[in-house]
Amino acid sequence: MKGNEALAEGAIIAGCRGFFGYPITPSSEIAEYMARKLPGLGGVFFQAESELAAINMVYGGSSTGKRVMTASSGPGISLKQEGISFIAEAELPCLIVNVSRGGPGLGGIQPSQADYFQATRGGGHGDYRLIVLAPSGAQEMMDYTIEAFDLADRYRTPVMIMAEGTLGNIMEPIIVRKPEEKSYDKSWAITGCKGRKPNIINTLHLSSEVLEERNRHLAAKYKLIEQNEKRAETFLTEDADIIVVAFGLMARIVKKSVMEARKKGIKAGLIRPITLWPFPDEHFKKAAETVRLILSVEINMGQMIEDIRLSVNGKVPVEFYGRIGFTPNPEEITKQLLLLAEREGF
Numbered sequence: 001m002k003g004n005e006a007l008a009e010g011a012i013i014a015g016c017r018g019f020f021g022y023p024i025t026p027s028s029e030i031a032e033y034m035a036r037k038l039p040g041l042g043g044v045f046f047q048a049e050s051e052l053a054a055i056n057m058v059y060g061g062s063s064t065g066k067r068v069m070t071a072s073s074g075p076g077i078s079l080k081q082e083g084i085s086f087i088a089e090a091e092l093p094c095l096i097v098n099v100s101r102g103g104p105g106l107g108g109i110q111p112s113q114a115d116y117f118q119a120t121r122g123g124g125h126g127d128y129r130l131i132v133l134a135p136s137g138a139q140e141m142m143d144y145t146i147e148a149f150d151l152a153d154r155y156r157t158p159v160m161i162m163a164e165g166t167l168g169n170i171m172e173p174i175i176v177r178k179p180e181e182k183s184y185d186k187s188w189a190i191t192g193c194k195g196r197k198p199n200i201i202n203t204l205h206l207s208s209e210v211l212e213e214r215n216r217h218l219a220a221k222y223k224l225i226e227q228n229e230k231r232a233e234t235f236l237t238e239d240a241d242i243i244v245v246a247f248g249l250m251a252r253i254v255k256k257s258v259m260e261a262r263k264k265g266i267k268a269g270l271i272r273p274i275t276l277w278p279f280p281d282e283h284f285k286k287a288a289e290t291v292r293l294i295l296s297v298e299i300n301m302g303q304m305i306e307d308i309r310l311s312v313n314g315k316v317p318v319e320f321y322g323r324i325g326f327t328p329n330p331e332e333i334t335k336q337l338l339l340l341a342e343r344e345g346f
Helices: 003-013 028-041 051-063 075-079 081-090 116-120 138-155 165-169 208-228 249-263 281-287 304-312 330-344
Strands: 018-021 044-047 068-072 094-100 131-133 158-164 232-235 242-245 268-273 275-277 293-298 318-322
Touching: 003 028, 003 094, 003 138, 003 158, 003 165, 018 028, 018 051, 028 044, 028 165, 044 051, 051 068, 051 075, 051 081, 051 094, 068 075, 075 081, 081 158, 081 208, 094 138, 094 165, 116 158, 116 275, 131 138, 138 158, 138 165, 138 208, 158 165, 158 249, 232 249, 242 249, 242 330, 249 268, 249 293, 249 330, 268 281, 281 304, 293 304, 293 330, 304 318, 318 330
Parallel strands: 018 044, 018 068, 068 094, 094 158, 131 158, 242 268, 242 293, 293 318
Antiparallel strands: 131 275, 232 268
16 A cells, blocks of 8 residues: 555544545545545545645544544645644644645655654644654554554544655555554543533633643643653664664665665664654663764754754764755765764774
8 A cells, every 4th residue: 555545544444534634745645545435434524625624623523522633744734733733722632644745835745854843843832742653664654543543542632643755655565453442531522412511622711820720731741641652663773883863764764774884894773763752862862871973864954853962962972964855865874874984983
């Protein structure tokens, strides 16, 4: 399956029955797949008149307790930011997919990871965070989507999957696994008149005391997420002198570069953040005790490097290598590793 189709099928397997969106490449296959599948499953597919309308439909759909989602790219995600902030404050679980395109502006549909800041810093107004997962293949596009819905329900929070356009359109074999059935408390949902106290979904708090209480409540939840949900993959890091950091599709390319550098006598390793937020800083704190250099490889002009530097707290130098509109090839990265090793004398 294509990565985008695998993601959409994963959403259906997870029980998603509402998709609200507006087409934009390179995410459009997700909407197309859901348009074909959801009506036959008793679900709802709605192409809204705009991205603003779509995200507010997600707000409404999620408030009923159903699993719902939207998908977009770059400029479309920017237009959704106000609604995402509303959803986060209202504590409504949902899935938001960003199959990234290059930017700023309209940019292009070439591979890009330029939305890292937007995804990991909230993007909209106010004190809120999103759980952000970065798959590296079509199988993970499916698996992480299923997991994203569970995380959203567990913490009552929007979860974002961030993928590159290439990953959305790459075609790979998929193993479909039926997930374990889980139940979550949805007593907060708006489900009609049932002879109980009315449920109210609201984000306006005119009282300073109530507003502060809400923000403290959200901050405590985000702290809990940071404690429980940091995830990363490590590869050949135990004896590494130099560690390369990459996420998403880029991590697969870097893995080959690491193996090639090893053949040339350079002890290289890889740390691949799976959760972009919460950022897996413990892996970097541990690495900083033994490695001599860290290289962040990104398809942007240098965004994740800030989180890496914060994690190592000055204990080890952090370098950057990135491209825009191009995906660096393994030989290109291996060359960078050799140049750094020669410069540093190891």
